[in-house]
Amino acid sequence: MTGQIADTDATLGRTVTGPHRVQEMMILMASKIRSIAESISDQDVDGMIKEILDAKRIFVIGAGRSGLVAKAFAMRLMHLGLQSFVIGETVTPPMKRGDMIVVFSGSGETKTVADVAEIAKSVGGRVCLITTRESSRIGKVSDCIVRIEGHSPKVDEAGEFEMRQMLGDHKSFAPLGTLFETAAMIFADALISRLMEITKTDVSALKDRHANIE
Numbered sequence: 001m002t003g004q005i006a007d008t009d010a011t012l013g014r015t016v017t018g019p020h021r022v023q024e025m026m027i028l029m030a031s032k033i034r035s036i037a038e039s040i041s042d043q044d045v046d047g048m049i050k051e052i053l054d055a056k057r058i059f060v061i062g063a064g065r066s067g068l069v070a071k072a073f074a075m076r077l078m079h080l081g082l083q084s085f086v087i088g089e090t091v092t093p094p095m096k097r098g099d100m101i102v103v104f105s106g107s108g109e110t111k112t113v114a115d116v117a118e119i120a121k122s123v124g125g126r127v128c129l130i131t132t133r134e135s136s137r138i139g140k141v142s143d144c145i146v147r148i149e150g151h152s153p154k155v156d157e158a159g160e161f162e163m164r165q166m167l168g169d170h171k172s173f174a175p176l177g178t179l180f181e182t183a184a185m186i187f188a189d190a191l192i193s194r195l196m197e198i199t200k201t202d203v204s205a206l207k208d209r210h211a212n213i214e
Contacts, residue, residue: 029179036183039149047144048102049194051128052082055100059120061087062104063113065181070104073188079209080195087116097124105129106148106180108136117141130184148183 052058058077062070070086077084085092087101095101101120105113108131117127121141129142132149139145195201 029182032179033183033186036149036179037187040146040187044144044146045191045194048128048146048191049198051100051126051144052077052102052195053198055126056096056098057083057085057093057100059085059087059092059095059099059101059125060104061101061113061116063110065178066104066106066184069181069185069188070102072185073102073104073192076189076192080192080199080201081205081209095120095123095125100126100128100143103127103129103131103138103142104181104184105136105138106132106184108133108138114138130187132180146187148180148187 058074060070060074060077061067074084074086099120101117103113103117108114108129114137117129117138118141121127126144127138127142128144128146129138130146130148131139132147133139134145134147196203
């Protein structure tokens, strides 16, 4: 059906259809992200900025789509003139005291990512977490946390869409944690813009550090 999205209502055993233009869904997501942005603590943001500026080197990590956001952030940090590395890449050096790791994890519980955060902490690294859940495994070892407001606090990212379908709740228009990753990406880019202001870095300087052998 053109212009319609079919949702399965598990509680009633029927299919519910309704008009959902892609553009309207974009506007709905944008309005939610604006609400998320307004909920982010200035104190938390200032704390992360200080950690970044004080760090000798900055490592980033995330799993799945959050990992892609982390990689994009690492690239922008490099463009800014900071030493940044993606955990897991073949050219990533060992972390040392004075370095920091920025973790992107909506749940704050992803085992592989949490393991790395705990190791980073054990070798003297600083840990900063971008998440929907401050009281999480990674949150417990973090030196700074920026909370990206979640819309379903009792359901983990991986199970959220399925759970809402089972409950017959179709208000989740962005399945599988999409809003966290999108909001985290926008937050990371905005953070770079703020760092540009603080360090008085001109756009031309970023262009000079942009890859020229793509």
